[in-house]
Amino acid sequence: MESLLYISALIVAVAFAILVFSLVKTLKSANKTLDHVASTMAGLEKQINGITKETEELLQRTNQLADDIKGKTESFNTVFASFKELGDSVGQVNKSLRHVSDTVSEQTVKQSENIAQAVQWGNVVIDLYTKFKQRKQHLNLSKEETK
Template sequence: MDWAILLYISALIAAVAFAVLVIFLVRTLRSANRTLEHTANTVANLEKQLNGITSETEQLLHKTNQLADDIQQKTESVNTLFTSVKDLGQSVTQFNQSIRQVSNTVSSHTVDQSENIAKAVNWGTTALDLYTKFKLRKQHLNEPIKTQGGN
């Protein structure tokens, strides 16, 4: 009988061990189930947040593209303005060069003609002196005639 009691006791220990194992296994599975539910909720919230972020990102990308297009158009306008200013600067430079050429030409002609001008001034002075002398002589000649007629 010893064997039979031992056999019953060992079967009872095995049954209790199995029951304890099942209890801990059930607790572990429930805990795992709660963790999975919590994870599922977190993933669902994450999905909602990602959808919101995705739509906001799309809106931001759309606005960024519009801003880039606007900047591109304004840059082209500014480039046109700078091209116009550059052309104006080139025109002013060409005008200045033309003025310099005219000034240099006038200066060189003046230098070339300065001797002729000096001669002309001398001739003018000489002619003026001769005219003045002629007038004085004419007055001198006319004065004795006036005194003779008055006597």
């Protein structure tokens, strides 16, 4: 029976040695994995720092661009306001011209009979003047022939 105890102790010692050996192997593998994870995390940290720096620079440039656009937009607002005022002025001029045109048209319609008479009298005067010139020219020719 004593020998059975020794054999049991030996089996327990061998099992314990196998367990320790397996545990050491597992821990070494876990250590390698953790080292790999640590190096990956260090690389990732460097990349994140670079991205953060670039993002900050991009944000600053974006803010500068936004400020520039805002300033230019405000400049354009004054230009557009001037164009609006110019458009309003042109509208007023058009309105005035339309009013004058309407007034002239109304007066022309009202005075159309007088205008027609004036044109007739003008034609009569032109005819008389033409006849007078022809007669004068005819008389001048007759005087020259008699000489």
